[in-house]
Amino acid sequence: MSKLELKEDKMLEVQFVGDDDVLNHILDREGGTKLKKERAQLLVNPQKIIKKQEYGVEEGDQEVLKDQNYVKVLGQNVQESLKNGTATDGGNKVYSFQNRKYPEKMAKLASELAKTPRKNVSFSLKNDPEIKSISQSSKGHSASDKVQPKNNKNELQSTPPRSLRKRLIVPSSHSDSESEYSASNSEEDEEVAQESEKDTNASVLSQKTQAASRILVPTCRGTPSKRMRREDSSNLVEEYFEAHSSSQVLTSDRTLEKLKRAALDQQTLRNLLSKVSPSFSAELTRLNEQHEKLFHKWMLQLHLGFNIVLYGLGSKRDLLERFRTTMLQDSVHVVINGFFPGISVKSILNSITEEVLDHVGTFRSVLDQLDWIINRFKEVWDHAKQSLYNWLWYETTTYSPYTEETSYENSLLITQSGSLPLSALTHVLRSLTPNARGIFKLLMKHQLENQEDPSYPGLSFQDFYQQCREAFLVNSDLTLRAQMTEFRDHRLIRTKKGPDGVEHLLIPVDSQTLTNFLEEEEEATVTA
C-alpha cells in the first residue's frame, strides 16, 4: 500500500523542468524546494513505521539532519581543497565516493556503447529509435553525476547533469523523454522495493537509509538546488555505507566454466594477441616520439643530481629501454624490474655489489651491505646528493600494453584456468627425487581431504613428519626439514605459525589444480 502511494507521489514530483525554470528555482524559490523536501521526509516516515515500529522516528530524523549538516561542511572542505590542487578535468570525479550500482548497468552501458555510432553521438540521437534505452541508462549517469558534492552555482551551471544535457540535445522530444523518465523511475523503484523486501537479512539501519536515499533521489533530479545538494552529500555518505554494510552483493551467478574459451595459458594468449593489429598506432608513435625528445633533457637532469619518475597510463618499458640503449651506453647502469615477483632488496644490492663493484664475499646484513656500497661510492657521489631523491615527475602516457609486466603476474583469468601453475607444478616435481615427490603428494592429499574445511590451517609439521616416517619417505626430522626448504624455495609450500606456535604447512594452489595434478600423475604412473 505504501508502495503505491510512493509511486504516485513520485510520479507527481518527477516532471520535466525547462532550464529556465531550473534557474529560477535555484535563484528564487528556495522555499518551494524546502517544502518538497519535507514532503519527501514525510514520505519516509510511514515506511519506517511499518517496518520498524520500535524505532524512535523523530529522534532518527533529527540525527539524520545533524549528520547532513556535518557532511555538508565536510563536503565543502573537500571541494575547496580540491580547487587548490591541479584542476585537470575530472579532478573531483576521481575522488568521489562510489554510489550504488544496479546489477544490469554494465550490460546496458555495453549495449549503449556498442550501438553508439563512431561519430557525432548527439546528432544521430535525434532520429535514433534507441533513444529510450540510451536515456534510460544515461539516467544512471545523472544519478552518479549528482552524487558528487557541488557547492557553488557556477559549477552546477557549467557542468549540467547529463540528463539535462541530453534534453538540451533533443529538444523536440520533450514529452517523450518526460514520460520515459517517470516510467523508468517507477520501474526502478519497483525493482528497488522488491530488492528491499528480499533483503531481510540486511541490517535495520541500512534499510532505513536505503529507503530514505531512494526517495530523495528523484526529488533531486527534478529540482536541483542548494537544499537538495545538501541531501546529495548525505546520500553520498549513506550510499557509501550502504554499499559496504550489506554483505550481499548483487551480481549474476554465472561462472567462467560455462564459457568454453575460458582456459588460456600465457603462450596462447600471446599468440592470439599478436594477431590483433594495434589501433591508433600512428598516434602512439607520435606520443612516443614526443617522449623521446626529452631524452636529452633527462640526461642533463640526471647529471645535475635530479632523479626522474615517469608516470601515466601504459607500459614505460619500451621507452626506458630505448633511453637505455641510446643514452646510457657509455655508463654503468642497473635495470631493476620492479614487477618481477622475486625481486628483493637483497637481490638488488647483491647485483650492485657483485657485478658493478666486483666484490666477492657476503655481508652480514642488508644494512652492512648498504653501508659498504655507500662507502665505495663516496668518491663518486656527493653525500648530500645521494641521501636525497630529487624526483622530477614526467608524464609519459604511452598506452602501450603491459605485456611483460603482466606476464609475471598470476593474472586473474589465467590463474583460474589453472593451466599455468599446473604446468609449473609438474615441471618442478619432475625434477625432484621420487622420495621428495612422495612427500609432496602426501601433503597434497592431506590438503585435498580437508578442502571442505574453510578454516583448515594446514598440516602441522609434527603430523607430517609422522606420516612421512610411516610411509618410509624420510628417516629423520632433518631430512624432512631440508626437503621443506627446497619446496619453499620453489614456492611450492607455505608455512604458517598457528596460535600454539606449531608450524603448519600449506600448498598455495587451489584444490582444482591439485586434483588435476594428482590425476595427471596417476595417469602417468599407470602408463609408465
Next chain:
Amino acid sequence: MATSAVSKGCFVFKPKLKKRKISVPIEEYFNKEKNESEDSKLRFETYHLTWKQMKSETEQLQEELNKNLFNNLIEFLQKSHSGFQRNSKDWACQIKLKEIPTAALVLGVNVTDHDLIFRRLTEALQNTITPYVISLQAKDCPDMKHFLQKLISQLIDCSVDTKPKEKEDVQVTQKKTHCSMDSLSSWYMTVTQKTDQKMPSKTRTSQWQSPPVVLILKDMESFTTKVLQDFITIASQHLHEFPLILVFGIATSPIIIHRLLPHAVSSLLCIELFQSLSCKEHLTTVLDKLLLTTQFPFKISEKVLQVLTNIFLYHDFSIQNFVKGLQLSLLEHFYSQPLSVLCCSLPEAKRRINLLSVNQCENIRRLPSFRRYVEKQASEKQVALLTNDRFLKEETQSLLEDLHVYHVNYFLVLRCLHNFTSSLPRYPLGRQIRELYCTCLEKNIWDSEEYASALQLLRMLAKDELMSILQKCFQAFDSSSENQFGSTRKRIEEFLAQFQSLGDAKEEEDASGSQPKELPKTDLYHLQKSLLEMKESRRSSKKQTKFEVLREKVVNFIDSLVREYLLPPETQPLHEVVYFSAAHTLREHLNAAPRIALHTALNNPYYYLKNEALNSEEGCIPNIAPDICIAYKLHLECSRLINLVDWSEAFATVVTAAENMDANSAASEELNEIIHARFIRAVSELELLGFIKPTKRKTDHVARLTWGGC
C-alpha cells in the same frame, strides 16, 4: 629485450671497455635535439656559476642560522659535563650524576632538512667538545642489541679517526666483542687512559681529561619505547664511568618525551630544551637572500613563486626542497630561454651582448616585451631597431641597465612598503614579505583593494609607530649603496625631523590646553545639552592637527613611491631574459598528479591520442577506444564485486560492434577468441594498475579497489 628474464629482475650493464671514450660532457645535453639553440655552452656555464653562487649563499645562511642554536647547545654540554669532571663528593652532585644530561632539539616537522643540521652539529661538536659523537637513527635500532652494536661500532670508528694505525686491530676485535654496557665502559677507560698517556697536555682533549660521549638520536619519535627506556636506565647506571650526553632530535613537540618515557625513566634525564628557527622564518631569509636581491640576476615570476611556496607550505615545509625547486627553475630557464645567456651580472651581460649572433638578435626582436617597447618608439627608431643589429645591441645594453636599476629600486621600495604594512592590524597585504612580493609581481598593487585598505589603516597610525617605521625605512635606504635614492632618503629624514619637532611643539600645546574646563554643576538636562554642543563643535571643527597633516604627507609619499617603482616586471622590456615564468612545467615536475593522469588517460583517451574518432562528449567514450579504456569504463558500472563473465560479455559486445560495423557477419570462433584474449589483457592491466584484485568471496569475481570515478 635485454632486460627480461624469468630468473632475475635486476640487470647490470657496463660500457664496453674499448668503446669507452671520454664521457660526453654535460654541456652536450644542454643542446636541444634540433641543435638550433644558441650559446648553449655559455648558457650552461652561466647556469653552473649562478647555481654555485646561490648554493653557497644558502649554505652560508644555514650556517649563520644554526650558529646560535649550536652555541647554546655547546655551552649546555660543557656545563653539564663539568659536574662529571669535578668528581666531587658533594651530595647534590652525586644525585646529579645519576641524571644523564639531555638536550632536546625541537627542529620542526621539516624532517628532510634535519639531516643537514645534524651533520653540521656533529662537526661542530667534534671540533669543540669531544671526538666521540655518535648519531643513531630509529631504523638502525629495532632492539637493544642492535642499538648497542651500532653504538659501539660507531664509537670505535670515532676513535679510529683519531688513531688510524690501530684500524686493523680494532676491526677484528669489533666483531668479537660482546656488546654490553660493561664492555663499553671498559673500552672508554682504556681509550681515555691511552690518550692521557699519549698526549698529556696537548690538543683539545686536554681540556677534557675524559671527554664525554655525545649520542644523537636523530628521530626520537620513531624509536621504540622499550629500547629507549632500557637504554636510558642502563646508561644512567653506568654514568659514573661512562659520561654520556644525549641529544634528542624532536620533530613534533617536547611533550613527546614524556609520552615515550614513563616518569621513572624520564626522571633519569636532565633535559634542557633547544628550539631551532622555525622553517617559515628560514624561508623568509632564504627568499630575502636569493630572490629579493640584485646579487643574483635570476628572478622568478609570480606563478612560479606561488607554486614553490605552495609546495613548501602545503607539502613538506622543507627548505631543501624549496631550494631544489629553485634550482630546477634556474635550470629550466637557462635550458629553454636562449636569451638567458644575458642573465648574468650587468658588466658581463654588456660584454656578451656585443658577441650576440644574428639569430640571437632575432630572438631579442621576437620577445613580446621588446616588441611592445619598439611599438612605443618613434618610427625611425623602430626601423633602426628592427633592421640594424648594432643599434639593437646598443639599445639592449641600455635596456638591460634599466632593468637592473629597476630591480634595485624595486626591492628597496618593496622592503619599505613591507615595513609599513607588516604591522598593520589583520595584515591586509600579508605578514610576510613574500606575500607582498607575490602581489606586486602579479599586478599593479595600487589597484588592489587590499592596498587601499592598507593605506587607510596607515592613515590612522600613531606617531611613535610611524616614526619607528620611518626610521627603519631610512636605515634601509641608508644601507643601500645606490645613490638614486638620495632624495628619497632626504625626504624621509625631513619627515623624521618634522615629527620630532612636532613632538616638542605638541608637548607645549598639551601643556597649555590640558587644564580641563571645569563643568559647572548643572542638572541632567543641561549636562546633556552641553555635551551635545561639545560634540557638535568637535565635528564642525574638523581641522586637522599638524600631526595629521604630516601623516597624510608621509602616506602620500609612500604611495607615490609605490606607484613609481613597484611596477610589475611584465611592463619592463627584456624581462623575459631574467624572469622564469613556466610555472606549469615546474608544477608538473615537482608536484605531479599521477592519479589524475591515469584517470584522464582511461576516461578520455582523446586527450592523449588526439584522434578525432575518439573525440566525444564528456562522460562517455566511443567503442573504438583502446581496450583498457573500454574495460575500465565498463567496470565503473559495477559495485564492489564484478562478475568476470558479465564483464567479458559486455566487453565483447562493445568490441564486436566496433570491429564490424555491419554486425551481421557471423562472428567466427577465432575472432571471439581474440576478443577474449584482448579482454584478458585489459583485465590484467587493470589488475596491475590496482583497480581490481582477485577475490574469493564468489567464484569468478573480482573486487573493485577504487571508489567513484564515474
